[in-house]
Amino acid sequence: MKVTYCPTEQPSSAEQPTFHSAPRNRFTYLHAAHHHLSISSLQQKIVIKVCMPCDKCRSKAMGLAAIEGVSKIGITGDGRDQLEVEGDDIDTVCLVNCLRKKVGRADIVKVKELKPEPRGEAARGEGETVLLWPHQ
Numbered sequence: 001m002k003v004t005y006c007p008t009e010q011p012s013s014a015e016q017p018t019f020h021s022a023p024r025n026r027f028t029y030l031h032a033a034h035h036h037l038s039i040s041s042l043q044q045k046i047v048i049k050v051c052m053p054c055d056k057c058r059s060k061a062m063g064l065a066a067i068e069g070v071s072k073i074g075i076t077g078d079g080r081d082q083l084e085v086e087g088d089d090i091d092t093v094c095l096v097n098c099l100r101k102k103v104g105r106a107d108i109v110k111v112k113e114l115k116p117e118p119r120g121e122a123a124r125g126e127g128e129t130v131l132l133w134p135h136q
Helices: 026-037 055-065 092-102
Strands: 003-005 019-021 043-050 070-076 082-088 106-113
Touching (some): 055 092, 092 106
Antiparallel strands (some): 003 019
C-alpha cells in the first residue's frame, strides 16, 4: 500500500505528520495502467466473437470498434460473427465491455501482437533489383 503525506493538514510541532493511504478506486488503477501502457506503441490484432444476427448489429459493432488507435476493422468467420480489429494501444477489455453493453454477447477469441515490418537493406531479398529514378 502506498502511503503519502497529506499537505492540506499542517501538523503542529508536538504532533506527528498525518499520513493517508492513496485513494483506492478502480479509476485510479485504470488511469495508472493506461498511462503505463501508453509509453510504447503496441501494434495488435484482436479477434472478438460477437453475437451479430443481422446487418444492423454488424454495423453497430463496427461503429463501436472504430475508436482512437484502430487502423483496420473487419467482419470474419463462417457465420460472420467475429470482429477483427487491428491498431495501436487498443484496450481490449474496454472494447469487449462496450460491445457487450451495446450489441450483446462478446468473447475474446485471440489477441496477437503484430511485428513491425523490417526496413532497410537487410530486409530486401538477395535477388531483388531496385530501380531508382531521379526526380525531374
